[in-house]
Amino acid sequence: MKALAAILFGGALVAGCSGSVIPGARPGGGMEVTPTESTAGLEKVIGHDARSLEKLFGTPDADQTEGMGRKLQFGSDICVLDAYLYPPRGGGVPVVAHVDARQRNGAPIDRASCVAALTRRGGGR
Incomplete structure (x- = not known):
């Protein structure tokens, strides 16, 4: 009897999941992106184009394009910043939609602190 109850309960759980809607999903399969990280201190970067970044940080250390996206990478002795640009x-x-930052050894660093460190490097090397 307990086995039958467990089977019925498990079946009810699976059935309840079959029609669920993913939070942020939109009709047509697209996903609505909701920022989960603070952008405080990133005003000089988020929403700006590649030309603005080069004026601010100098020549990027890496420039990669994949599909409609582009990644510009800037580094200093303190950190590495990856800026991801996409067309509006x-x-x-294309403008910066997201940035990642890390210390040279790969350890985490606050993104705004990295932007500040790169800005102080004097517009490039």
């Missing part, structure tokens, strides 16, 4: 929804010049 209506089209136009």
Whole structure:
């Protein structure tokens, strides 16, 4: 009897999951992106184009394009910053939508602190 109850309960759980909606999902399969990290201190970077980044940090250490996305990487003795640029929804010049930062040894570092450190490097090497 307990086995039958467990089977029925498990079946009910699976059935309840079959019609669930993923939070942030939109009709047509697209996902709505909701920022989960603070962008405080990133105003000089988020929403700016590649030309603005080069004026701020100098020549990127790496420049990679994949599909519609582009990654510019800037480094200093303190940290490495990866800026990910994508075209706006209506089209136009790609702008920074996300940044990642890490110390030279791979350890985490606050993104805004890395931006500040790179800005102090004097616009490149």
